[in-house]
Amino acid sequence: MTEELANHYREIIAGLGEDPSREGLRDTPKRAAKAMQFLTHGYSQTLEELVNGAVFASETDEMVLVKDIELYSMCEHHMLPFIGKCHIAYLPKGKVLGLSKFARIVDMYARRLQIQENLTRQIAEAVQQVTQASGVAVVIEAKHMCMMMRGVEKQNSSMTSSVMLGGFRENQPTRQEFLMLVNGH
Ligand SMILES: Nc1nc2c(ncn2[C@@H]2O[C@H](COP(=O)(O)OP(=O)(O)OP(=O)(O)O)[C@@H](O)[C@H]2O)c(=O)[nH]1
Numbered sequence: 001m002t003e004e005l006a007n008h009y010r011e012i013i014a015g016l017g018e019d020p021s022r023e024g025l026r027d028t029p030k031r032a033a034k035a036m037q038f039l040t041h042g043y044s045q046t047l048e049e050l051v052n053g054a055v056f057a058s059e060t061d062e063m064v065l066v067k068d069i070e071l072y073s074m075c076e077h078h079m080l081p082f083i084g085k086c087h088i089a090y091l092p093k094g095k096v097l098g099l100s101k102f103a104r105i106v107d108m109y110a111r112r113l114q115i116q117e118n119l120t121r122q123i124a125e126a127v128q129q130v131t132q133a134s135g136v137a138v139v140i141e142a143k144h145m146c147m148m149m150r151g152v153e154k155q156n157s158s159m160t161s162s163v164m165l166g167g168f169r170e171n172q173p174t175r176q177e178f179l180m181l182v183n184g185h
C-alpha cells in the first residue's frame with residue numbers, strides 16, 4: 001500500500017514539473033506516502049479498541065470538562081491541514097471515561113479527511129456512545145491552511161464549531177456554564 005501510494009506521489013512530483021529522480025527528491029514519494037498514511041491513520045481505528053474498557057463506575061453527575069486538546073486534521077476538500085483545539089464536556093450518568101481517551105477519540109476522527117463540522121459531531125456522538133452521559137458538548141476552534149496558504153489567503157480568521165447533546169442542548173444554564181469554562185471568564 002505504501003509502495004502504491006509512493007508511486008502516485010512520484011507522478012504528482014513529475015506532474016508538478018519536478019524531477020523525482022534528483023537526489024533531494026529520491027526518497028520523497030515514500031516519505032510523503034508514509035506521512036499521509038500517518039495523517040489519516042484514524043481510518044484503521046475503532047472506538048471499541050481505542051477505549052479499551054477504560055470506562056469506570058462513578059457517582060458524579062457534575063460536568064467534566066477536558067479543555068485545549070490539540071487537534072490536527074486534514075480538510076477533505078483540499079487535503080490541507082486544519083489545526084486547532086478541541087474542548088469536550090459531559091454530564092456523567094453512572095460512569096466516567098478515562099481521561100486520555102478523550103484525546104484519543106479526537107485523534108481517531110481528526111486523523112481522517114474531514115470537514116470541521118462533521119468532525120465536531122463525530123467526536124460528540126462517540127463520547128455519548130461510550131459514556132451514555134446525560135449530555136455532551138464539543139467545541140472546536142481551528143485554522144484552515146486552505147484558507148491561509150491559498151484561496152482567500154486570510155491569516156487571522158478561525159472557525160468555531162460546536163455540537164451540544166442532551167443536557168447541554170436542553171438546559172440553558174448548563175450550556176452557559178460550559179461556554180464560560182471554555183472561554184475562561
Ligand atoms: N464548512 C467548512 N468548509 C470548509 C472546511 N474546510 C474547507 N472548507 C471550505 O470548502 C470550500 C470549498 O469550496 P470550493 O469553491 O469548492 O473550492 P475552492 O475553489 O478551492 O474554494 P476557495 O477556498 O474559496 O478558493 C471552501 O470555501 C473552503 O474554505 C471545513 O472544515 N468546513
Ligand SMILES: [Zn+2]
Nearest residue numbers: 075077078146
Ligand atoms: Zn480546504
